[in-house]
Amino acid sequence: MITKRSSRLFARAQRVLPGGVDSPVRAFKSVGASPLFIRRASGARIEDVDGNTFIDYVMSWGPLIHGHAPRGLVNALATAAKDGTSFGAPSPLEVELGERVRKLMPSLERVRFVSSGTEAAMSAVRVARAATGRDRILKFEGCYHGHADPFLVKAGSGALTFGTPTSPGVTRGTSADTLVASYNDLHSVQRVFDTHRDQIAAVIVEPIAGNMGLVPPADGFLRGLSDICRNAGTLLIFDEVISGFRAAAGGAQFLYGVRPDLTCLGKIIGGGLPVGAYGGRADLMELVSPAGPVYQAGTLSGNPLAMTAGLWSLNQLSPTLYKSLAALGARLAGGLADAARDAGVDLQVNALGSLLTPFFTDQPVRDFASATSANTGRYAAFFRGMLARGVYPPPAQFEAWFISGAHRVKDIDLTIRAARAAMREVG
Numbered sequence: 001m002i003t004k005r006s007s008r009l010f011a012r013a014q015r016v017l018p019g020g021v022d023s024p025v026r027a028f029k030s031v032g033a034s035p036l037f038i039r040r041a042s043g044a045r046i047e048d049v050d051g052n053t054f055i056d057y058v059m060s061w062g063p064l065i066h067g068h069a070p071r072g073l074v075n076a077l078a079t080a081a082k083d084g085t086s087f088g089a090p091s092p093l094e095v096e097l098g099e100r101v102r103k104l105m106p107s108l109e110r111v112r113f114v115s116s117g118t119e120a121a122m123s124a125v126r127v128a129r130a131a132t133g134r135d136r137i138l139k140f141e142g143c144y145h146g147h148a149d150p151f152l153v154k155a156g157s158g159a160l161t162f163g164t165p166t167s168p169g170v171t172r173g174t175s176a177d178t179l180v181a182s183y184n185d186l187h188s189v190q191r192v193f194d195t196h197r198d199q200i201a202a203v204i205v206e207p208i209a210g211n212m213g214l215v216p217p218a219d220g221f222l223r224g225l226s227d228i229c230r231n232a233g234t235l236l237i238f239d240e241v242i243s244g245f246r247a248a249a250g251g252a253q254f255l256y257g258v259r260p261d262l263t264c265l266g267k268i269i270g271g272g273l274p275v276g277a278y279g280g281r282a283d284l285m286e287l288v289s290p291a292g293p294v295y296q297a298g299t300l301s302g303n304p305l306a307m308t309a310g311l312w313s314l315n316q317l318s319p320t321l322y323k324s325l326a327a328l329g330a331r332l333a334g335g336l337a338d339a340a341r342d343a344g345v346d347l348q349v350n351a352l353g354s355l356l357t358p359f360f361t362d363q364p365v366r367d368f369a370s371a372t373s374a375n376t377g378r379y380a381a382f383f384r385g386m387l388a389r390g391v392y393p394p395p396a397q398f399e400a401w402f403i404s405g406a407h408r409v410k411d412i413d414l415t416i417r418a419a420r421a422a423m424r425e426v427g
């Protein structure tokens, strides 16, 4: 594979962008490779600046459930752009998208649009603190809620990949307000509540953890969390930035039948443009300015292009799409597991619908400890082997793979064929 142009761009990028990228995991550092610079993408494929093409399983880290650049979306955006790219004033599109979101996720009685999942999570916590008059929050080890200060404590995603799950630059005071429990372990949650009675404003959780690799919730975990929160007067926040509209049109909250007080959204809700949202119980969301005193604002919030992309994406969701995504996900998960077994490599594949992560470990992965038992060196070798064979998996062990409606059975089968060869090289 020739990567001359990407290498040259990376050298230039490192002189102007920290680490040569705008988001750490893109640098391919943890997989011992140099990043490819992408010039275009269509359907399930991306093409780098050297003309190499790949079947893509990053899919912009989740937003692209309908694939890259679907024609309907591109047309809708072109039409919308002609009417203006930003107003800094209300537009009918926000109302329409808000109503659409509420229809799909009825727990969001009120919604506020922002520009990223990070903004959504930090704002939801502010509302929870205002509503309860309490300062502390509880999060789970390995869960990631964007990069606002309170969440960079035992965080997942890039923070975990680069070994800085608790980031320098976050004050001791902020860290002290963030309590941590183990995902899928209600006893650990109860212990924290016993020690910090009446202090916890909110529990924030990825109902389907996707940032320590994919780790689905154990039976009863989300229901148990909801019960603990209700008994303690603590609000339950679901961070559905990844799972929202992906696990099901109604998100994990629909799939597991647990209604959170507040929900954070991102990724699919923006159809590939920068959008986040938070919402929930009307009495809580009416605390948000200007309805109430909790301040939060944004120049590009509710941006007409972003709202157009979100509406288009949500309008294309259908039971047929989820059925086909689940079938592709199961086929890929099974194929990866078989490839590993035949190569004598220990592998656990966690899969749920169109999300999956192959963990290079012999232990079932159900929490942070088992996720981090995975051999990242093996993942790195596997990644490089896949890339060399025209498949672009996430460049980190602790991220989810995303399948889109543009992937076809033949893409999955080509991926499995590549995996069979790559598995023989992992050592």
Ligand code: HOZ
Pocket: 023, 024, 025, 026, 060, 061, 157, 158, 211, 399
């Ligand atoms: N934090 C994202 C993955 N969970 C990565 C974002 C990006 O690099 O685009």
